[in-house]
Ligand code: SAM
């Protein structure tokens with residue numbers, strides 16, 4: 001196996017070394033900020049990229065210097081053949097770091113296969129430790145199953161992060177208990193500022209400063225952690241007596257666009273340049289018109305050069321976009 005050392009830069013001098021890949025729009029939960037209660041309009045099977053097509057894109061990304069791929073969705077574990085795809089990402093696409101983000105419902109049943117496939121880390125999304133609040137947020141049962149998966153992943157020594165979205169009037173009371181998980185175990189708990197995208201635009205976020213103040217009051221001073229954990233934009237803090245770190249991903253109050261390192265591939269093959277923008281390159285068209293590997297590389301490079309300087313969440317309306325298609 002060889003990893004590529006070249007790194008592609010965008011028009012603003014940012015190194016692009018990370019790709020988020022959405023493998024399905026489908027999900028077994030209906031989170032209020034992401035999916036409508038009745039689920040989503042079915043995308044025709046033939047309109048979705050097949051795994052071998054996604055693999056060609058990821059191989060192109062690796063050739064151009066991308067070293068990390070996050071597999072996301074919808075809920076990636078509902079797509080059949082996912083663990084085989086992850087194995088192929090590690091083995092044939094030569095990706096150094098392949099990680100998964102999941103709602104955790106099906107995770108415990110896939111842990112052995114994921115480890116065998118070479119998964120490097122898993123993020124589990126969990127916004128509450130209260131069963132009733134979980135049902136209200138996800139419009140589903142399954143709270144115990146998610147907790148069980150988290151426990152099983154810890155037992156299996158998988159590198160684990162928990163992602164929570166604080167929402168005004170919904171889960172304020174969970175901020176401290178969720179952070180508490182990082183005290184007891186070496187798991188990093190990250191608070192993601194709700195972005196005004198799709199259904200998320202109808203719910204009020206809780207800004208990072210407020211979350212941090214609540215945590216400081218509960219746990220004492222949070223010390224900035226200067227090391228790097230993973231591929232993402234989170235800023236991390238240590239608290240006294242904590243085994244894991246507390247992280248913040250705050251696109252609105254603490255924009256990280258200046259150091260953004262990523263592109264996003266949707267399930268239907270659009271290589272998106274920014275979460276808040278529809279500008280991108282249709283890689284499905286390139287692949288299905290018989291495009292060579294060189295053509296895919298060139299299309300990937302052109303998407304990199306289309307990347308905007310920053311998001312426009314403050315100025316534009318994004319209610320028509322869907323996080324379940326983009327993958328977060
Ligand atoms: N189903 C998987 C999961 O929930 O982890 C993967 C897909 S989900 C779209 C990825 C992440 O996006 C989740 O952590 C979710 O909480 C987050 N998310 C969804 N909508 C969001 C929004 N409007 N603002 C911030 N984060 C959001």
Ligand code: SF4
Pocket residue numbers: 027028029030031034035073074075103125323324
């Ligand atoms: Fe499903 Fe994840 Fe969206 Fe929740 S956030 S509805 S788990 S895709």
